[in-house]
Amino acid sequence: MLPADLDDPSRSPQEAAARQVAAEAVTHAATMPDHWPRASILVVDDEPGMRHFLEKALAPRVREVMGAGSAEEAEQLLRSHRYDLVLLDIALPGRNGIDLLKDMRAQGITAEVVLITAFADLETAIEALRAGAGDMLLKPFRLTQVLGAVRHGLERAQLRRENWVLRRNLTQRTPPADGLVGQSIVIKGLQAALRRVATVDSTVLLTGESGTGKELAALALHRLSAHAAAPFVPVNCATTAPAQLEAELFGHGGQGPGREGLFVMAHGGTLFLDEVGELPAALQGTLLRVLEDRRVRAPGSERSVPVDVRIVAATNRPLADDVRDGRFRADLYYRLQVVELRLPPLRAHKEDIPDLVAHFIDTLAPRLGVAPIEVTADEMRFLQQYDWPGNVRELRNLLERSLIVGALNVSALYQSLPKPALRRSEPVAGTASASTEPAPLDLHTLEKRHILAVLESVGGDKTEAAQRLGISRRTLERRVAEWAADGSLPASPIDGH
Incomplete structure (x- = not known):
């Protein structure tokens, strides 16, 4: 049953609609299966009642939901946070939602956007699609419509990241072999260790000679972990030029359209740093800062965004020797070596x-x-x-x-x-x-x-x-x-x- 004060004639239509959504949230919370524990959502709406009730409806279903009452406030949050989806009202004071969406895309912010409007026409819909919106909700709407739009938007975001990772892998690397095969005591011990380590999110360092299957072990860790539904993103630190590697890992900003790096693309999943001992000294410092702060700032950008990524690194030579000889930072080595697993030679x-x-x-x-x-x-x-x-x-x-x-x-x-x-x-x-x-x-x-x-x-x-x-x-x-x-x-x- 809806609260009696929903019929109070002194309340505005907007407040009544917001309370309708809130009441539906109470009745739907136990029956709707929609749950996205790693998702982060931004709600941008100048009506406080609608904004707050949308936040309350989504908060139990996602990792983080935040609100903004204007385009300017939303821009400040977008500079310091990473969102998987933005619920964006078109009719905002000052700059409207479509202009904000265009600016987001120009800055390389690829979050899915669901536009909200009370006055939709064909011209507005076409402009919204051209600007990069994935969906549009017409006020007044029901909670089931909101949850459906959020679900489809998060699915699109996940598919886009997975497709990007797959295309990159197909163009840059040879697919690995199909598994850690064997019944020997050595391999069974390794398989058991991988199963144990997969249950925690600690950083893992895989060591062993070239060709022993370090990427297979990293992939096994990913598939056995809570990150299995998110992307597994491998990058070879030895085969990429230092300047290109920085952009690959952390993205780039500055003038013109920006681009998110592999840390952001791997959000929620696993980033595999193969041949990590080949990282240039400058990038070693940047990687250390990311591991400590769990935030990424692309070169040339003012945005520093949080990332939820499991790091697995690999090397075919003893990093301890590189630390002793001054080729690798000791503090980064100890950050990577939380858990060390050695893969045996054939x-x-x-x-x-x-x-x-x-x-x-x-x-x-x-x-x-x-x-x-x-x-x-x-x-x-x-x-x-x-x-x-x-x-x-x-x-x-x-x-x-x-x-x-x-x-x-x-x-x-x-x-x-x-x-x-x-x-x-x-x-x-x-x-x-x-x-x-x-x-x-x-x-x-x-x-x-x-x-x-x-x-x-x-x-x-x-x-x-x-x-x-x-x-x-x-x-x-x-x-x-x-x-x-x-x-x-x-x-x-x-x-x-």
Whole structure:
């Protein structure tokens, strides 16, 4: 039931409408599912009754709601706060709402805007859309209409940020592999640590050699956390020029349209700073200030806006050494190293290689549009003997090339990397491994078996076999001639194609 004083004839129509909204808020609060715990909303309306009641209706549903009674007051709040959505009355004293909206867009403020008006016509609606409004509410309105407009506006804001992040990722980086795969004690321990750390918002520093999957670990932290519904925004600090990196991270202001940076785009989600040790000294200080204040101010802008972002950083070299040598700020290092997780190199968990091989073949073959390849037991033994200086990334790249040529292309390992990377572990006499484990194959034996297996699979066609092996036909013919000369070439369908 609505309060009796709503029918009081001494009250203005605006006050009556505001009290109507407030009364509906009471009855709707328990039944409406709309709830946006990370959203921040600004209500701009010169009618105090309507403004206050809108604030009260939205306050239980969002993280923060603030009010302004004029365009000038709203501008002051927009300079010091970040809002996901603005409920903006058109008929304001002084500058109207559409003029304020145009100024917001010119300054690079991308918050969704829902305009409120008591006198809507087609010309006003067209001007509002051109200025960048996402929706328009006509007074008097019901609370369900307000909540519907807010819900749709916040959904548009989320989709816009996610689309921007996806487009950036597609144009600037190669998509990562698909997960932390393995059943070894080392990987299971890492997975358990990620699950524990994901439940808190502390800053995490991931360390480990290149190719060990630090971005995968960061993505796992994001997906296991309360930030999973918001964007995961990766940035490589080593591959971006310092001047560009500053604009990428913090945005830019000054003359002309501004632009929000990755901290704002990742609001509510996770910002992954890969190769953080490569940050220039000036940006190290800026990053430290953001971590301490949780506010971002774009270069050339007077706006300092709060950000709610989980920071995960990664490095492939010991930052403690950089701190000792004066290349990295000690205070920033301790800010980033609240929790430190080290990712193991592939040579430390070679028992996971069969699972990784199966995983990459299963995921890459459909993407490439090719048939899966078979990996023989001898080939798998070779893969488990190899030390993988490029770690999981090197294994993935090998399998992608092999899928393209149609056979496991271990010849690439022979040609591109030094022989010491292949270790032949000699079993100790009298140990269990000496009696139960098969002796590792030497490089030349495995190479011969592999080449002959590929030749047999293509019916002896040397041109096709050379292409699949990634070597020249002349090299293939020389190898076959050597084996024939020493009598070690078995009978097989090898011809002179």
